[in-house]
Amino acid sequence: MRDLPTPPEVPFAGGSPATDVNLGVLTEIPMSTRLTDKIRKAIGFYLKLRPVLVALILVASMWIVSIPAREEVDGWWFDVAIFAALLAVVEIVGYARKRKAVDEWIGRQAFGKPAFGDAGGVGARLLRATFRSAPDVVLTFDSRDRELMDRLAALDEKVTPAILRHRFVEAQRLKGVDEGSLEALWAVTWERILSFSFAGTTFAKLRREYPDAISTIPYWLSASTSTAALVDFFVLASLWFGYRWAAGTGSAVSIVELVIFFGFLLASATFVHRAYRAGEMLMRIPQREWLSKHGVTDNELLLEVDALRGLKVKPTEVRLGPRYFKELVAVSARVLTTDLALRTLATVTLIGTAAGVGLLFGGSGALWETYKRIMFVVIVAASGLLCSFYLVSVVIQDVRKTLAPVVSGLVGAGLPLLGQYLLTGKIGDNPGAVRTSIILGMFGVGATALAEVVKVRFAAKSRP
Incomplete structure (x- = not known):
């Protein structure tokens, strides 16, 4: 998914926000303004x-992937x-990735098809x-910023229909629809758009009762693609650990540690970066030029765009x-x-x-077995990262409910090791075995925490 560009720094229209800001579940995780600014930067x-x-x-990546083959087949050629x-x-994949059709397909997988059909709009999901x-x-907002947000909502009420109408009309013309019937078709389509509903709420009601949500939530949610950029490093690391494991010089425990670490990193970055951006x-x-080409021709609207943009x-x-x-x-x-x-x-x-x-150049069957093992690690690590990301996200959302089970699980996992140290003066005979035990213990702690979250959620759903 194409990353949204980071906007340039521009002056603030209003004053400073309150120092004590309610950020939902993140309020449970105190963070200083200085720290969050550093994370954003x-x-x-x-x-x-x-x-x-x-x-x-x-x-x-090319260097790592080529190591097994270069070790078996000699020669600079x-x-x-x-x-x-x-x-x-790499060039073929990069070329395909830059194709507009591929980019649009990726967007549809992530955010859904355009919600309003030929008229376009944001993804349905x-x-x-x-x-x-x-x-x-x-x-x-304070009075000054509230006025600006109201002006933005008023502008959206006029600009959005114009853009949707332009897209709809262009799509109908490509289909060969008669020019004389376009306005009537658009009038019917616009009424359908306004009556588009979900969970008992229509699009018209959403625009009327939650004008701030229309201008903020879709961007906040879609901008989560920026943290997916961290996957660049995960794929490289999984490739390296996969090669070492296939060559017999690495441990499967290291791969598990990698998956857990990046799952925690991605989930934390997503929550902190996106939620604190709400501040x-x-x-x-x-831009004015883009709007002019997409149906917004009223000069007063374009002047208002220039004033607010x-x-x-x-x-x-x-x-x-929580929702x-x-x-x-x-x-x-x-x-x-x-993306993964x-x-x-x-x-x-x-x-x-x-x-x-x-x-092709004389490698043995053992070479193919090595590459199969590397493929296996890359695929399994990617699947594990998705599970790790989701589980950590669940824990962050229910941090209060999961804190007690996590602490009790850590105590339960750590006491036997502490007892062994007090009795023998050491913990285990093999450091690798100890590390494996700790990793398995962490899985047990995670399972305990997740079970507690599931219990609480099912209990909440069963209440009358």
Whole structure:
């Protein structure tokens, strides 16, 4: 999924937000403003450097993938041949990834097809998520910023129908529909759009009662793609650990540790980066030129666009409820699944290419077995990351409910080790076995915490 660009810094339109901001489940995890600012800056800095880092990661991936084949087949000519083949695969995958049709397909997998058919609109899944979470997103502004948000809502009421109408009319013209019937068709379509409903709430009611949600929630949720960029490093690390395990120099425990670490990192980054971004809001309005080409021709509207575009406002209070975080996890998990599946497919293609070139130039059957083991690790690690991300996200959402079981599980897992140390003066005879026991113990702790969350949620659903 294409990452949303980091906006340039612009002046704030209003004053400073309140120091004590309610951020839903994140209120349970106290974090200083300075720390959250550092996290945001670190992610922004990484995204700026990402093109260079991705190039370095690709070079490192090709080097790792080629190691087994280069160890078995000697000769500089073979090194040149295998790197040329791998580079060709990278170029083909990169070209396919940049195709508009592929990019749109990826967007549909993550966010759904356009909610309003030929008229376009945001993805249907993203719109349903907005419907579900809108009541749990409450923003309070000072008088100055409230006026700006009201102006943004009024602008949206006029600009959105114009853009949707333009897309609808263009789609009908491509289908050969008679020009004289376009306005009547659009009038019927617009009424259907306004009556689009989910969970008893229509699109018209959503725009009327939750104007702030329309302009914020879809972007907040879709911007979760930025944290998926961390998968760049995960894929490289899983490839390296897979090679070491296949070569007999690495441990499966290291792969488990990698999956757990990145699951925690991705879940934490998604919650912190996206939720704390709610403390400041950029008025995201398309450029005047783009709007002019997509049906917005009223000069007064375009002047209002120029006046509001790029301004930042800061809520004095932000209340984010559990439904918002539930949708955040659902959207982020779908984005991560799509992104990770494509990256894993590309990595497996690289591995298969290296294996094919190695076998073509005299590699043995053992070489193919090594590459099969590397493929196995890459695929299993990707699946494990998705599970780890979801489980950590569940724990973060229910941090109070899971804290007690986690602490009790840690105590239960640690007491036997402490007792062994007090009695013998050491913990185990083999450090590797001790580490394996600790990892297995952590799985037990995680299972205990998850069981507690499931129990609480089922109990809540069964209440009258």
